[in-house]
Amino acid sequence: MSDNTKNIEEKKDKFLAEENKKRIVTGPDGVQFEVDPLQDYFCDKRPVAKDPKNKVIENFLNWARAESLWVLGFGTGCGNIEIPPLLTPRFDAFRYGIQMRPTPRQSSVLIISGYLAVKTLKRAIRSYEQMQNPKYVLALGSCTINGGMYYDSYNTINRLDYYLPVDVYVAGCMPRPEALLAGFNKLKERIKAGRAEGANDYANKFDWYKANQKKIIKDWNMPDYNW
């Protein structure tokens, strides 16, 4: 093994969490076997773009998708405080087919609510990649557009669409729940027009997105694509 590769491996190991390292495990029947969590517990296959086929059917399906937006309950920044009021009698987002889901597997919309710290970006990427195609990203607040008031912060990203394919931006600091509802309506229009193909964009430009993500996440200790 050359020194170079050894160095890279050591560097990788430094960031690897204890539970993700290779180890020997003794099973309940006494047989010992090796576990490599990065290989065994995650899937690191590249995402595949699945383009819509029949236009008429796709229009109908897009209409259903637009009227049934399942939002992942994952708040990244201060903007998350604007989401709970949507479910109260005053705003009642259920009227528009917007429902909250607790798990990324079942959700179709990821709201990046406000500033995104690098540490949270890592979790946001993991959550986004666990969601199923088609999936949409709604960016809330000025911080996701150009960093907002955190534009020169040492640990906050400035422009979200370098890292995830954003469908709709809602500007403001903070945007009120009405603005968020307007953003949802914009997203619906986009989906119905067949222009919300973020998941396919992400798959097509996967290398570009990964390079951007790795540039800013220094302690990359997970597989490249971990759904």
Next chain:
Amino acid sequence: MNDIIVKLLWTLLGLFIVLNWGLLMGATMRKIVARVAHRYGIPFYQPWLDLIKLYSNRSSISHGVMFYLGPVFRLGGGLGIFLFLPLIYGSEHFSNFSWAGDLILILYFQFFGMLGMALGASDGGHPNSVIGITRGLGQFTTVEVPLTLAVISIALQYNTLSISEIVAAQQGGFQNWTLVTNPLATAAAMLSLLGLFREAPFNLVKAPNEVPIGPPTEYHSAFLGVLRTNGALLHVVEAALFMNLFFGGATHWVEFIVKTFLVYFWSVFVGVVSPRFRIEQSVTWFLKIPLAIGILAVILYI
């Protein structure tokens, strides 16, 4: 040969009606809950849209054979109950495949789906699924105890295990319903129904804001679509089972719809005014008053 095909077609028509009624009933109940909270709530057609969306997702991930089979088993349980349940009393077409011992078979099918789901969800590998399953099976086992006692009681009362005969014995007016002739068994069963339908206070297993929604944590796309289809089906067939056993069955579809709605509404009615039990609270709750009433109902008919 021809007869069985015709019967099958009628059964499929019944399935179509029951499924759509289940989706509509679910939406109506969610609207009622929303109105209690001073909201408008979802549009009544939301469950159909959700299903279309889930079935048409472009990607899905399997975690192994059992993960695949989990929703299939669950749907098998729901369809099993449906197939052996007479929907409309006296109707040649909508009695499905009801036969002499269907009551026992239906009780078995209720657990069958749960077990299949448990195997499938644990194959997903998510720790939250496993916690959800442990809670779900624990609660469901205790729900079954008073229900089974109530069923034994009415089996002794009518001296039969056929649902059709039990419904037949209740014809002729309100005063012949099991509700009047055997109020103890009805009470035990209606209390266990609260756990069967999993509305609050017994909705810990699948409540989104607890350990993320329990068993179906990892299920998505068409897998979740199958589970939701089964959920709609199960709500109607279980309400129909209670309707047949305790409330005189139904002689036409309007009666069927009104009675199943009211049976389901009972659990929603209790749900909207109740907080949520922890799992050990709900387990012990079923093993106290409902169990005592169930035992009393059996003792009276021995």
